[in-house]
Amino acid sequence: MATGETIVQTDGGPEAAYVPDDAPGPGRLSAWTTRRWLRVGVSVALAVLAALGALGIWALDRSTSLTDQLVDQRSPALVNAIRLEAALVNQETGVRGYGLSGQRQFLDPYTQGLTDERTALDRLRPLVQGDARARADLDGVVDAAAAWQGLIARPVAAAAAKPGEPVPLAIARADEGRAAFDRVRDALTGQQEHLRQARITAGTQLDAAVRLRNSVFTAIAVVIVLLAVLVFEGLRRGINGPLERLGTEVRQVTRGRFDRPITATGPADLRRLGRDVEAMRRRLAEELSFAERARELLDEQSAELKRSNAELEQFAYVASHDLQEPLRKVSSFTQLLQRRYGDQLDERADQYIAFAVDGANRMQTLINDLLAFSRVGRVHNQQSTVDLERIADATEEALSVALEESGARVTRDPLPTVVGDTTQLGMLWQNLISNAVKFRHPEREPRIHVGARRDGDLWRFSVTDSGIGIDPEFAEKVFVIFQRLHTRDAYPGNGIGLAMCKKIVEFHGGAIAIDPEYGPGTRIAFTLPAQQAEAESETGAESETETGPAAADADGATREPRP
Known part of the structure; x- marks a missing residue:
C-alpha cells in the first residue's frame, strides 16, 4: 500500500474504501462536498426568500387592508353622514316652511328627507359596526333627530293650517324646536368630525403601509440580487475556479509537462478529484521515466546487436571467403591422391580417401551457401x-x-x-x-x-x-x-x-x-x-x-x- 493512504473497512461488507491521510476531519467545512455546499446554499437561499416572501405578503396585505378600510369604510361612512345631515336639514326646512306658510307643498322636502334619512342610516350602520366611537356618534345623532322629530317635525306636519297662515303649533314651539335641532346639528358635526379624523388617520396609515410595502419589496429585490451575486461568486470561487485551474494543469500535463504537479483546491470532492489526477500524473511520470530508461537500454542493446550482427556477417563473409583457398587445396590434393595412388592402396584406404573428398566437397558447398547468405542485403543491393x-x-x-x-x-x-x-x-x-x-x-x-x-x-x-x-x-x-x-x-x-x-x-x-x-x-x-x-x-x-x-x-x- 502506498504511503499517505488508509484502507477503511466499511460497515456494509468486506469492501475497502480509499481515504487519503490528509483528508479533513468530519464536521469541518473543508470536508463539505460540492453537493453539500449546493444543498446548504440552496436551502439557505430558499429560507431567506421564504422569509422575504412572507414579509412582502404581510406588507402587501396590510396596505391592501388599509386601502379597503379607507375606500370601503371610512370614506363611505363620511359621505353617508353628510347625506344624513342633508336629509335632516331638508326635514327641518320643510317643517319650518309649512309652519310659517301653512301650505302643504312645503312638506315635500320633509317627506323626501325622511326617505333619505332611512337610506343614509341603512348604509351608515354597517360601515360603523366595527367602530365603537362611530356607533356612539350615530346613536347620538339618531336620538337627537328622534327627539326633534317627536317634538316639532311630526306634530307640525300633522297639524292642520289655513293656507297662507302660520301653523299655531309651530309658532308656539319655535324656540324649543330651534334648540332641539341645534342639538341635532351638534351631534352631526361631532359625528362628521370624528369620521373625518378617522378617514385622515386611515389615509396616514395607508401612506405609511405603502411606504413600508415599497421598502420591503425594494429590500427583497436587493436581497435577491445579493443572493444571485453570492451564488455566482460562490460557484466561481468554489467550483468554476478550481475546475478551470484543474483543467489548465491537466492540459499542461497532456502537452508533456509531466513534471508539473496538480494542485487540489475547492470542495472536498474536487480536491479528491485533483488528488486522483495528481496520482495518475505521478504514475504516468513514473511509467514515462521507466519507458524512457527502457528505450535507452533498448537503443543501446539495438546498437550493440547491430554491431554484433555486422561483425558476425563480416566474420561469416571473411571466414567463408578465406576458407575457400585452403579448402580447395585439401579437396584438390585429396582427389590427386585418390587418382594417383588409388590402385596402390587397399579398399579401406580408398574408402577413407572417398570420405575426405566427400567431406571437402560438402564443406565447399556449405561455405558457398554461407557466403551467399551473408551477402544478402550487403553485396547485392x-x-x-x-x-x-x-x-x-x-x-x-x-x-x-x-x-x-x-x-x-x-x-x-x-x-x-x-x-x-x-x-x-x-x-x-x-x-x-x-x-x-x-x-x-x-x-x-x-x-x-x-x-x-x-x-x-x-x-x-x-x-x-x-x-x-x-x-x-x-x-x-x-x-x-x-x-x-x-x-x-x-x-x-x-x-x-x-x-x-x-x-x-x-x-x-x-x-x-x-x-x-x-x-x-x-x-x-x-x-x-x-x-x-x-x-x-x-x-x-x-x-x-x-x-x-x-x-x-x-x-x-x-x-x-x-x-
Whole structure:
C-alpha cells in the first residue's frame, strides 16, 4: 500500500474504501462536498426568500387592508353622514316652511328627507359596526333627530293650517324646536368630525403601509440580487475556479509537462478529484521515466546487436571467403591422391580417401551457401524495377534438367513487376522452386503452382507443391539457418535455402510463412510491396508481348509447363 493512504473497512461488507491521510476531519467545512455546499446554499437561499416572501405578503396585505378600510369604510361612512345631515336639514326646512306658510307643498322636502334619512342610516350602520366611537356618534345623532322629530317635525306636519297662515303649533314651539335641532346639528358635526379624523388617520396609515410595502419589496429585490451575486461568486470561487485551474494543469500535463504537479483546491470532492489526477500524473511520470530508461537500454542493446550482427556477417563473409583457398587445396590434393595412388592402396584406404573428398566437397558447398547468405542485403543491393515473369522464366530455364528428370509440372499466375534486387529475387525464386522439386512425394506426380494476387499495397505470392509437406509444428523451424528436418542421405542440402528466402523477403519489406492449413503438400506464402499502377499496366502489356500465346491472360489462366 502506498504511503499517505488508509484502507477503511466499511460497515456494509468486506469492501475497502480509499481515504487519503490528509483528508479533513468530519464536521469541518473543508470536508463539505460540492453537493453539500449546493444543498446548504440552496436551502439557505430558499429560507431567506421564504422569509422575504412572507414579509412582502404581510406588507402587501396590510396596505391592501388599509386601502379597503379607507375606500370601503371610512370614506363611505363620511359621505353617508353628510347625506344624513342633508336629509335632516331638508326635514327641518320643510317643517319650518309649512309652519310659517301653512301650505302643504312645503312638506315635500320633509317627506323626501325622511326617505333619505332611512337610506343614509341603512348604509351608515354597517360601515360603523366595527367602530365603537362611530356607533356612539350615530346613536347620538339618531336620538337627537328622534327627539326633534317627536317634538316639532311630526306634530307640525300633522297639524292642520289655513293656507297662507302660520301653523299655531309651530309658532308656539319655535324656540324649543330651534334648540332641539341645534342639538341635532351638534351631534352631526361631532359625528362628521370624528369620521373625518378617522378617514385622515386611515389615509396616514395607508401612506405609511405603502411606504413600508415599497421598502420591503425594494429590500427583497436587493436581497435577491445579493443572493444571485453570492451564488455566482460562490460557484466561481468554489467550483468554476478550481475546475478551470484543474483543467489548465491537466492540459499542461497532456502537452508533456509531466513534471508539473496538480494542485487540489475547492470542495472536498474536487480536491479528491485533483488528488486522483495528481496520482495518475505521478504514475504516468513514473511509467514515462521507466519507458524512457527502457528505450535507452533498448537503443543501446539495438546498437550493440547491430554491431554484433555486422561483425558476425563480416566474420561469416571473411571466414567463408578465406576458407575457400585452403579448402580447395585439401579437396584438390585429396582427389590427386585418390587418382594417383588409388590402385596402390587397399579398399579401406580408398574408402577413407572417398570420405575426405566427400567431406571437402560438402564443406565447399556449405561455405558457398554461407557466403551467399551473408551477402544478402550487403553485396547485392541494387533496387530497380524487376519483372518477375522474366525471373520465373530464368529460374525454370536454370532448373530445366531437374524439372525434366523429376517430371515436375510448373504453372503460375501472371506475375507483376516489383521494385527490388534482381539477383536476390532470382535466388528467392530458385530456392522455392528447387525445394518444391527436391521434396516431391514419391507416390504423387510433382505439381508446382505459383500464385499472385494484389492486396492493397502488397502483392501476395504463394508457391504450392504436391510434395511431402511440412508439419505445422516445424513451420517456424524450417526458416532457421542450418535447421534440417531430414538427413542428408534422404534429401541433400545444408538447410540454408528457406533461411535465405526469409532474409531476402524481409530485406524487401515483406513477410514469408508456411500455410499450416494447406495439404497434402506444402504452400509457402510471402508478400512484397506493390509497385505503382502505371508500372503494373506496363508490365502486363510487356509480359503479354514477350511471352506470346502461352502466357496467362487477364482472366487468370495459367502458363503451360516448360518442355
